[in-house]
Structures are given as structure tokens and as C-alpha cells.
Amino acid sequence: MKKYTYTEKKDTRSGFGAGLHEAGKRNKNVVALCADLKGSLKMDDFANEFPDRFVQVGIAEANMIGIAAGLTIGGKIPFTGTFANFSTGRVYDQIRQSVAYSNKNVKICASHAGLTLGEDGATHQILEDIGLMKMLPGMVVINPCDYNQTKAATLAILDYEGPVYLRFGRPSVPIFTPADQKFEIGKAWMVNEGKDVTIIATGHMVWRAIEAGEKLAEMGIDAEIINIHTIKPLDEAAILASVQKTGCVVTAEEHNKFGGLGESVARLLTTEFPAPQEFVAVNDSFGESATPDELMTKYGLDPINIVEAVQKVLKRKK
Amino acid sequence: MKHTIKELEDIASQVRRDIVRMVHSCQSGHPGGSLGCADFVTALYFEVLNHSTDFKMDGVGEDLFFLSNGHISPVWYSVLARSGYFDIAELATFRKMNTRLQGHPTTHEHLPGIRIASGSLGQGLSVAIGAALAKKLNKDKSLVFTLHGDGELQEGQNWEAIMFAPFHKVDNLIATVDYNGQQIDGPTEKVLSLDSLQAKFEAFGWHVINSDGNDMDAVVKSLHLAKSLAGKGRPILNLMSTQMGYGVDYMVGSHKWHGTAPNDAQLESALGQLTSTLSDY
Numbered sequence: 001m002k003k004y005t006y007t008e009k010k011d012t013r014s015g016f017g018a019g020l021h022e023a024g025k026r027n028k029n030v031v032a033l034c035a036d037l038k039g040s041l042k043m044d045d046f047a048n049e050f051p052d053r054f055v056q057v058g059i060a061e062a063n064m065i066g067i068a069a070g071l072t073i074g075g076k077i078p079f080t081g082t083f084a085n086f087s088t089g090r091v092y093d094q095i096r097q098s099v100a101y102s103n104k105n106v107k108i109c110a111s112h113a114g115l116t117l118g119e120d121g122a123t124h125q126i127l128e129d130i131g132l133m134k135m136l137p138g139m140v141v142i143n144p145c146d147y148n149q150t151k152a153a154t155l156a157i158l159d160y161e162g163p164v165y166l167r168f169g170r171p172s173v174p175i176f177t178p179a180d181q182k183f184e185i186g187k188a189w190m191v192n193e194g195k196d197v198t199i200i201a202t203g204h205m206v207w208r209a210i211e212a213g214e215k216l217a218e219m220g221i222d223a224e225i226i227n228i229h230t231i232k233p234l235d236e237a238a239i240l241a242s243v244q245k246t247g248c249v250v251t252a253e254e255h256n257k258f259g260g261l262g263e264s265v266a267r268l269l270t271t272e273f274p275a276p277q278e279f280v281a282v283n284d285s286f287g288e289s290a291t292p293d294e295l296m297t298k299y300g301l302d303p304i305n306i307v308e309a310v311q312k313v314l315k316r317k318k
Numbered sequence: 319m320k321h322t323i324k325e326l327e328d329i330a331s332q333v334r335r336d337i338v339r340m341v342h343s344c345q346s347g348h349p350g351g352s353l354g355c356a357d358f359v360t361a362l363y364f365e366v367l368n369h370s371t372d373f374k375m376d377g378v379g380e381d382l383f384f385l386s387n388g389h390i391s392p393v394w395y396s397v398l399a400r401s402g403y404f405d406i407a408e409l410a411t412f413r414k415m416n417t418r419l420q421g422h423p424t425t426h427e428h429l430p431g432i433r434i435a436s437g438s439l440g441q442g443l444s445v446a447i448g449a450a451l452a453k454k455l456n457k458d459k460s461l462v463f464t465l466h467g468d469g470e471l472q473e474g475q476n477w478e479a480i481m482f483a484p485f486h487k488v489d490n491l492i493a494t495v496d497y498n499g500q501q502i503d504g505p506t507e508k509v510l511s512l513d514s515l516q517a518k519f520e521a522f523g524w525h526v527i528n529s530d531g532n533d534m535d536a537v538v539k540s541l542h543l544a545k546s547l548a549g550k551g552r553p554i555l556n557l558m559s560t561q562m563g564y565g566v567d568y569m570v571g572s573h574k575w576h577g578t579a580p581n582d583a584q585l586e587s588a589l590g591q592l593t594s595t596l597s598d599y
Contacts, residue, residue, distance in 0.1 A: 060478035063444045070448020073433050075376050102425045102435045
């Protein structure tokens with residue numbers, strides 16, 4: 001098992017804030033919009049340096065998505081910022097018609113995704129957003145795993161023409177990817193090469209997959225760990241190559257098991273290379289109030305849950 | 319004036335013929351609102367807009383138009399074709415397999431003249447505000463025009479946009495509401511009353527003008543008045559009274575023709591009332 005260490009923990013939303021600020025410096029067409037959550041989305045640096053290109057929309061997310069779509073017509077590259085719940089479910093029809101169907105170059109940037117929002121509870125903890133967004137034709141869906149990867153992803157989507165959903169979160173998590181990484185949309189990152197089982201993880205679950213991989217190594221199980229940061233378009237070649245080698249797979253995501261990364265992987269494998277799969281994901285449930293760590297434990301998203309899923313899937317492997 | 323009022327009225331008559339023929343041909347679509355707005359859309363494209371039929375999505379240096387109530391696509395398609403955005407023969411493909419003239423307007427099929435999909439109601443004003451903000455950022459002095467149904471104002475997103483535009487001084491925006499008092503299920507007064515739209519918009523900080531949308535001279539004058547009010551710190555609302563189905567006697571003023579196609583006899587009757595001034599497609 002390749003050794004991963006970290007010296008610092010930071011929230012992925014701060015990676016977005018840093019990336020947005022840098023994007024604003026690189027391209028004068030970048031416009032940032034927020035719906036009364038500038039501080040929560042870490043958009044202050046951008047707003048302070050480029051006040052003319054920052055639009056405070058107020059608590060009106062539908063209007064924000066429409067304005068963003070309109071801005072693209074004049075050649076602007078809008079980045080909208082609010083919580084993941086208000087970035088997707090609340091404005092699904094606006095995204096569907098004015099952004100996705102109209103193929104507008106809008107970057108929908110969504111913080112506080114998943115359970116790790118914590119104490120605010122289920123009204124704010126969306127676990128369905130990946131599914132909602134990946135179903136839209138032409139929508140790119142990205143869920144980076146740490147501060148550095150989120151910053152790199154924010155800059156990568158600046159250079160991509162088309163609608164993007166970028167999902168990140170609130171809690172401080174280990175920074176274990178390089179600061180100077182090249183982020184390639186749709187390209188999986190091989191975290192650890194192994195031969196017994198493939199673990200495919202996205203977002204906050206990637207570090208947990210590494211912790212699980214270390215435990216598995218102690219048990220004599222050689223896990224291949226792949227980070228799928230881009231859920232759509234899916235890096236099908238990387239997943240197939242890995243599962244053809246290992247013969248079984250565990251997917252791990254901070255999302256409902258319905259509609260998430262796991263289902264995308266299952267769809268691919270069912271048609272191309274059927275293999276036993278286990279899902280580490282929320283089991284068709286809403287969240288609730290508690291600390292992020294308590295919630296990850298209660299809803300079965302800890303490293304131990306990945307270890308157990310691996311043990312289960314290995315028994316089904318022929 | 320680029321055209322006389324008579325010339326504009328003649329074009330509008332042909333546009334009305336196009337509308338009923340298109341809707342009859344595919345036996346679906348929305349003739350009522352299309353007919354009611356034929357004078358407005360004709361005046362806009364043939365007299366008021368500074369635009370190029372050599373279509374560019376970004377519209378830099380051009381006035382832009384957004385149709386928020388996308389179901390009245392027949393009037394827009396006809397005027398775009400008659401203006402020269404595409405061949406009038408293509409009007410015959412409306413709502414048919416592989417057409418660029420989808421039931422509701424879309425950029426998806428790359429029809430020249432269309433910059434955003436509309437159909438699901440209540441989204442056009444927000445989009446237009448975004449386009450207007452982009453013009454300001456680009457130091458582009460041209461204007462953004464919109465058209466909305468009155469029933470459409472029951473959608474909440476409009477009021478987010480109506481609140482936003484004056485606060486952010488989006489004064490390069492001229493919105494027109496097709497105030498015909500009808501929607502699918504009946505008169506707006508019975509479905510969900512809009513009460514005083516003028517008072518509502520004024521309370522939100524808009525400059526409101528009133529106009530008669532089925533009097534070509536009044537339509538042209540109101541649009542020029544609206545243009546003269548642009549750049550003065552406030553968005554402009556043109557509250558335009560029309561009659562649904564205007565120009566075809568049996569359709570006038572009835573919500574029943576919101577989304578119903580005429581049969582063969584009804585088509586003949588309608589065409590008998592609408593002079594062919596340019597050739598039919």
C-alpha cells in the first residue's frame with residue numbers, strides 16, 4: 001500500500017474559494033454569483049478583488065441560475081455559489097432548461113454537500129445531487145476529494161466550455177493530493193495499485209478509502225484504489241482495466257446509493273464486464289443533525305464500512 | 319421610421335397567416351397568444367431592434383430579444399423567418415420530426431435568432447437580466463428586450479428577477495408583458511388574479527408604461543418611448559394590453575384558443591380574414 005500522509009487539514013470549499021480567486025485573475029470574463037452565502041462559499045477574495053464581476057443575488061437561487069445562463073450569452077463565464085441542496089434540487093428546472101438544454105457555459109459550484117454539513121440537518125444535507133445532475137444530458141459532474149484537488153478542479157472547469165456541476169464540502173479533511181497537480185476532467189486518479197479488489201471512491205470518501213486500504217493491507221488484502229473525481233463523463237477505461245484485473249469492486253461515496261457513483265459504475269460493469277460490486281453509500285435515507293464524524297459513522301461511511309464491504313465482495317468473487 | 323405603419327401592419331397580417339397555417343399543419347401549438355402578439359413582435363424586429371440576421375450568439379453590439387413565454391413560438395418563428403434569419407419554407411416544419419422549429423424555442427437545434435430555451439415558464443426575465451449585465455460589463459450600449467405572458471407572472475422566479483433588476487440598476491432592459499387576461503384554464507382573474515400589475519411593478523421600482531398591443535402605431539410609439547427611458551437607472555416595463563387571438567374573429571378574447579389548432583374549415587375562415595401581403599411560405 002502506497003503511503004499517504006498529510007500535514008494539514010482544510011475544507012474543500014476553501015479550495016474552491018482559492019481556485020475561484022485565481023480563475024478571476026486569469027480570465028476577466030469570470031463572473032461569480034452567490035445567493036447570500038458569500039462567506040460560506042469562500043468567495044470573499046474574489047468579491048473583494050473583482051467587485052464589478054461579483055453579483056450578490058440575494059436568497060433567490062432560481063434567479064441566480066437564470067442570470068448566470070444569460071451572462072454566458074455575452075461571453076461571460078459565470079460561477080454560481082450556494083449550498084449543494086439549493087444548487088440542484090431547488091433549481092432543477094432552471095438548470096435543466098436555461099443551462100443544460102440551452103448548453104450554457106455555467107459552472108454550478110455547490111458547497112456543503114452530503115452528510116458532513118453536520119448539525120444543520122437533513123434540510124441542508126443533500127444526498128441526491130449527483131444523481132440529479134448526472135441525469136442531465138451534457139452536464140459534467142465533479143466531486144473532488146481535498147483542498148488541492150478542489151482548487152485544481154475549479155481552474156480546470158474554467159478552461160472547459162459547457163455546463164459543469166462542481167460539488168464540495170464544509171468539513172476540514174486531510175490534504176493529500178499535490179498542490180501542483182494537473183486536473184484532467186474525466187480522468188481517474190490511480191491512488192494505489194493492487195490486485196485483489198478495486199475500491200472506487202469520490203469526494204470525502206477517498207481519504208477514508210486510503211485508511212481502509214491500510215487496514216486491508218494489514219489483513220493481507222491488496223486493494224487497488226481509484227479516485228473518480230469526475231462522475232460524468234466517467235473514466236470507463238480506467239474502471240474496466242482495474243476490475244478486469246481484480247475481478248470485484250467496492251464503490252464509496254457520500255451520497256444516496258441510488259443515483260450516485262456506484263450506480264454509474266454498476267451500469268458500466270453490467271454492460272461491459274459483469275463483476276461483484278458492493279456499495280458504500282447512504283442507504284436511501286435523509287440525514288439528520290449531529291457532528292459530521294458521528295453522521296459518517298451512523299450512516300455507514302467510515303473506513304471500517306469499506307473494509308467490511310471488501311470482505312463481503314471478496315466472498316462473491318469467483 | 320424604417321417602415322410606415324401600413325407596411326408594418328401588412329407584415330403582421332402575413333405573420334398571422336403564417337401562425338394559423340403552422341399550427342393547422344401540425345394540428346398542435348398555441349395560436350391565441352401568438353396572434354395577440356403579432357403586432358408587437360413584428361414592430362420589434364422590423365422597426366425597433368438594432369439587430370443582424372447574420373446570427374451570432376453573443377449579440378455584441380446588437381439589441382437582444384428573449385421570449386419567456388415560449389409557447390407562442392409560432393409568432394417568433396414567423397417574424398424571424400420574415401426578417402431573414404432563415405428561409406420561410408422552414409416554417410412548414412414547425413413541430414415536425416427533425417425540425418429546428420421545436421414546439422418551444424430552443425438553442426439545441428441551432429435555429430438562428432434563438433439564444434436560450436424557453437417553455438417552462440418564468441425563466442426568461444432572469445436570463446435577460448444576465449444578458450443585460452453582460453452588456454454592461456462589456457461596455458455594450460445596446461438593449462435587451464423581453465416578452466412575457468401575464469399568466470406567466472404567477473411563477474415565483476419572476477418576482478425574484480423583478481426585485482433584482484431595479485436594485486442592481488439594470489436599466490438596459492425593456493420587459494413587455496402580454497396583458498391579455500387569459501391563461502389555459504380561463505381568465506387570469508378567475509385562475510389567480512394578477513390584480514394591478516402596474517402597482518406591483520412600480521412598488522418594486524420599475525418604470526411602467528402602458529400600451530395597446532393591437533394598434534401598430536401605438537406599439538411602435540410605446541417601444542420608442544421605452545427606448546427613450548433606458549439608461550436612466552431603472553428597468554422598464556411595457557404593460558401591453560392585447561386580445562388573445564387578435565385578427566381571427568372566432569379566436570378573439572377566448573382562452574379556448576390558447577393551445578388549440580384550427581381544423582380545415584376554421585383555417586379557411588381565418589385565412590379569409592387575414593390578407594396575404596407577402597407570399598405564403
